[in-house]
Amino acid sequence: MRTMILIAVLLMMWSGCDSNTKAATPEDCGNALDDDRDGLLDCMDPDCADFAGCATLNNVNNTNNQTFSIVPLPGIRLGINKGHRNTTWNDQQTADLAVRAGVNSSRISLPMSHLETWGYEIEVQDIAYYRDHGIDRHLVAFLTKPTVECSTAPAGTADWELAYHMPAGLYEPIWLSEGVVNPANCWARYVFDAVTVYKDVIDIWEIWNEPDWVADWHDTLTWWDEPPTAGQLPRFNGNIFNYIRLLRVSAEVIRHIAPDALVATGGLGYPSFVDALLRYTDNPADGSATEAYPHRGGHWFDVHSIHYYPIFGGGNSDTGVEGFLAHLQDHVNVLSANGSGPRTFIVTESGAPHLVVDDNPGGPEYARNYLLKVIAKARAEGVSGIDWFLLTDTAPPSELSSPFDYMGLFLDTADLSSPDDAVMTETGIAHATLSLLASNAESFAPLDGEVTGSGIDGVVMRFSDRMGYILWAVADSGEDGATTAVVTGTRPLNAYAWNYSADGDAMFPLDAGDSIPLTSSPVILVEQ
Template sequence: MFIVSLFIRSVAAQGLPPDIRFGAVEAFRDPVAAAEAGVGWERILFYWSELQPNGPDDWNGYHVPDDWLNLAAAAGREVVGLLKHSPAWATDGPPGCGVPRGLYLPVDDPGNLWATFVRRVVGMYVGRIDRWIIWNEPDIAPDTYGAEWCGSVEEYYQLLKVAYLAAHQVNPGVTIHLAGLTYWHDRSYLRRFLTIATQDPTGPEHGYYFDVVSLHIYFRSETVPQIINETRATLTAYGLNKPIWVNETNAPPNSDPQWPMAAANYEISLEEQAGFLLQSFALALSAGAERVAVYKWLDNDLPPGFEPFGIIRPDFSHRPAYDAYRLITAHYAATISAREDRQSLYTVVTLDRGNLTTRVLWARTEADASVSVPALAPQARLIDQTGAEQLIEPVDGQYTLTLPGARCADKRGCIIGGPTYLLVEEAGSASSPAESAVSAPDEPRAATNLGNTPTPLLTATPTLS
């Protein structure tokens, strides 16, 4: 482990610190690859049932080894903890998803088992972990596969409130995140939760007991801005303005020859998984997400036939999505503002990075799409989603590209766009003077007139190598 740490430190010393906005769930499972890829933050699960399996005086320090945190720190990667999973001794409900016993007792009462646990774990990691997500996906109904919370919305609010108060007793600077919501399992969950929260007279002075909203968005690229914008609109309807994180996003493939699946819910190729990451991260930035993370870094303990979410396989070989992730951390980093221009046949997301501009382009349908964009510099790097690149020059101030159509093999249609390309220029800002931060419009905003050139002047046809 010492040698790994030295290597990670040497990797970190060779370049700029990673952009904190781009993360990966459980990057510790291949810390060297995470350092090389520039992962800025990672989420680690803290199972209450594993930390205290036998009672409130128990503590299993091996559940989250210090080495994981040390390696993250060496790479400049922030760790965000997630607390969940009731131990059997602490609930009268089902172990794992049951409501903790004593949840409505005062926070300082020893009978409030959840408060006592939160104080202990948050206090133990002050300065090493200062962000905590409280539970996971409570919007999945208890009688549904994958359910992790068997309490009501009201009981989840109480769980969150107790965690917020107990955590602040030991770490006044702590940031508390709402549990990641799936959106599709219960589209009304956030609204129902906020109705309860805003009726609590003690809520306003504590920001209603949460600082960040967390989302989990999968499979369909264009639902990323849709869900983020709907979430923001819901917050606004209740008079709230909170940062939004996409804590999990991915489109696991069902056609990896090294991981066969007899049946899959979605028809997604390895190349589409890579394209999805490039598209979803760009769209999340354009919709104003503060941070985005891929779920997950590496497939560990994955039963045969289950969806392979990892961008690294169990044998540590890399799926094409790993290369796409490296493109994100290299060419989306330092984004100041981002905006989406969505046309009928293609999408362009423009990332203003100060003296650099990255445009992310893909076809939305099965048809090839011709796209003309104004040049910002005498030449540009055209990079495909494998990382292969070429230098191209504009003609009469325009680049005209032909984007290959999407595969659209899923029964639901074109859930993921076609092969994704990056057009990177060293130039001034491509955004309007009014834009100074990553912003989130209610509708996609076109900052430049893309695709309205009467005649293509230069054709650079992207081809996959």
């Protein structure tokens, strides 16, 4: 900064030597231009030191000049999107299924329309039940679906479509006075009431669901230079400035009530949307920084939530994981290039079908292998966890209607009388095995010389008193990879197959230095 100030002073001295030079225009601190021609624009110019938009708050300021890093939460989130397939079962019965599959966290929906209809404390007992039964690790609640009265949706819009229309009144003042939310800003009031009730049990507040979903992906190519428009965002029906406003209203209220809580983006997919989010403010005119709209979008969230489905990339489970890692890196690159500061990453939706539907990849081996691989690799890259989509299938196997119907940890439960009758899929068994053996690991890391052999992929786990590994053979196609590996450590190991949680005999001991047969199905190794 001293160097930059010195340069500015020298430039001013130089310009002052020319009596014919016209006086420069005063610096406008929010227009991304060097108005006073001193070589320093906006917040880099000392003239902007007192501009509100250049103040550093919550580790992110308006110049997006903070060093990016991924900050993982402790442990690993093995989350779930529960859904509610069997309408005769209550949420606690559904949670029992999740516990059977080794779930330790959840993405909990708290729609405004639901809380306004049934009262804001309607989910208190259920969430307490989740936590008492082990679903308690960094719980996420996503805020969505305004009531009719608080929606911008046209009259006559179907109830389910209210989740696709931004709230009304977002630009009403957020506060009437210190700590007193403005009821005219109905979204602010909803967030205030919800967070007041659930602040002690919810750690992460996710704002909306997939606001950047598009009908035509070509639209996303323009977002690197132009702001996403309302017409391009059919699951939000507002523009990027409006979504930043939604984040701002939510964050101001959440941070006031629960200073330690984390605010998350709403399951984003497109890096170009993230770039726009970091370029603009909530100024409804043009997204520029002003006294009234001082901060760009990065100021208003702490956690970057993304979604990813491997079926869109084709190939086998290894291809799916490669696609996920590339998707993650694309988001990391945008956050890093924009100097967005430290962020926590979560994946609040990912899943793979255990049945083949049309030309999409699928099958029991594909689904269970993808689950084990992507959770392990994501955590090794710093992602705090994945909320699997979905707890149960949403159609019987005979229909083969959509690959999204067959991503469950359990087969379809719609016609069952009791949760005890639910049948776990191979995906669910693999998830339960991973939870049983790896949920207490203190850290995950990419392989770095701990294992020798060719055609191997996997991660290293560190427990408090031992090491562990999740390893598999990489296959060019299909799920029929095969190779051998040797762990370089000096302690004997226990090797566990993907189905160990259902079959206690699916394990075998290994002496230090033993050759380990690997296939496309990951094996979990833990030092004895």
